[in-house]
Amino acid sequence: MSLEISYKRILRGPCMKLAFSLIYKSEQPLSIPQVGQGQFDIDDLVDIRLQFDQKIPATKPTTTYSTKPPLPVTVNISTKKTDRGKDVTVKFKVLCTKTKIVKQFICTDTWTDWVELGKGQLTFKDPCYTLDDIEVLFTVTKSGAVSFADLYDDTDIIDFNLSLEDNKVPVHKACLAAHSNKFKNMFTSVWKDINEGCVEIKGATHQTLQYIKDYMYLGRLPDVDVRPMLLFAIQYSMSNLKADCITKLVETVEFYSLYSLLEFACENNIPELTFALMLHTSAEMVHNAYEMKKNPPLEEPLPDA
Known part of the structure; x- marks a missing residue:
């Protein structure tokens, strides 16, 4: 007996909210995991498909039920980039609002192996087992593939500083230019501070500049309020940092x-x-x-x- 799967899909820009319901008219486990009909694309960057695996537990439940005990079901997900997303790094985030499960993926050009998204229970409502609407929010972001992690602790070829009064944060020009169009333009023009190997940053703290460096080299944001970093990103035309700061502010x-x-x-x-x-x-x-x-x-x- 097959698992009946119904979907309700809502698209909102780079996001997709997917609500699905399951109906199962048997007490026997599925012989093989069942893949949901069709696949969904999000913002023409990512394709996703879902798989449902339902098994009867090996041991009898210890809880006494007034009706038939629930049947566990596992929801798995597989993703791949679309043709439009193949030249950029595509990050994919999944949030199940009911279970508070959050998972993040880096999408590849081909279908990934099945990854567990979460677990649920089919409850018996005569004459069948059902799983009521489960809402899952899918969000995609894209960015250029820029990595300078190996140079984070380098001191031999450091050639620039972000300056703030008596404090300086050492960086590489190549890293700044890769992340910031404004710095790239500075390095190719006559600019007094640039020629002196530094640029004075106004309106920021030393800690904020250190967070900026961490992001440029390691691709990570701190677990603090990133509004100062967002303002820096806007001032210095750092599009990836701007997008990631906005995403973090909205998510938190x-x-x-x-x-x-x-x-x-x-x-x-x-x-x-x-x-x-x-x-x-x-x-x-x-x-x-x-x-x-x-x-x-x-x-x-x-x-x-």
Whole structure:
């Protein structure tokens, strides 16, 4: 007996929300894992397909049920880049809102092996087993493949500094030019600071500059508020850093900080951040933010430092 799978798909820019339901009219396990009909593409960058594997547990459940015990089901995922995404690095993120499972992938040009996305239970509702709507949010981002990890600790061929008063963060010109069009243009023109092997950065802290270096060389963002890094990315035309900062801000926003983040986007003329919040923020979070603004607490939680 086959597993009946139904989908409801909602596209929102580089995101896809997929709700699926399962109906199973047998007590016997599937003889082989069943692949859901069809495949889905997201922003013409990634193709995905789902697989459902249902097995009866080897041991009898210890819980006593008033009806038939639930049957476990595992959801697996396989992805590949589309033709449009083959010349860029495509990152793929999956969030199951019900189970809070978050997984991230780097997509390849061919179908990946099946990777477990999560587990659920088919519950018996006469005359069949069902799994009610499970919503999964898929998000894709693309970036150029730039890596300078091997040079992070290098001191022999360092040829530039990001300067802030008495503090300096040593970097390589090639790394700056690869990440920033503005620095690239500086290095090919007559620029006093550039010729002296440094550029003075105003309006940033030494810690922020160190985070910028970590991102350029290692591709990682810190677990702190990245708004100062976003402003730096805009000032120095660092498109990948800008996109990744916006993604992190949207993914980590809470209802109590939503209003201030929107204010930040408007004050600094960052329509991409505003639009990303429109795409990703749930109706529940918007309502909670509205209620808090209407009845503010005595002390508003502070963002991460």
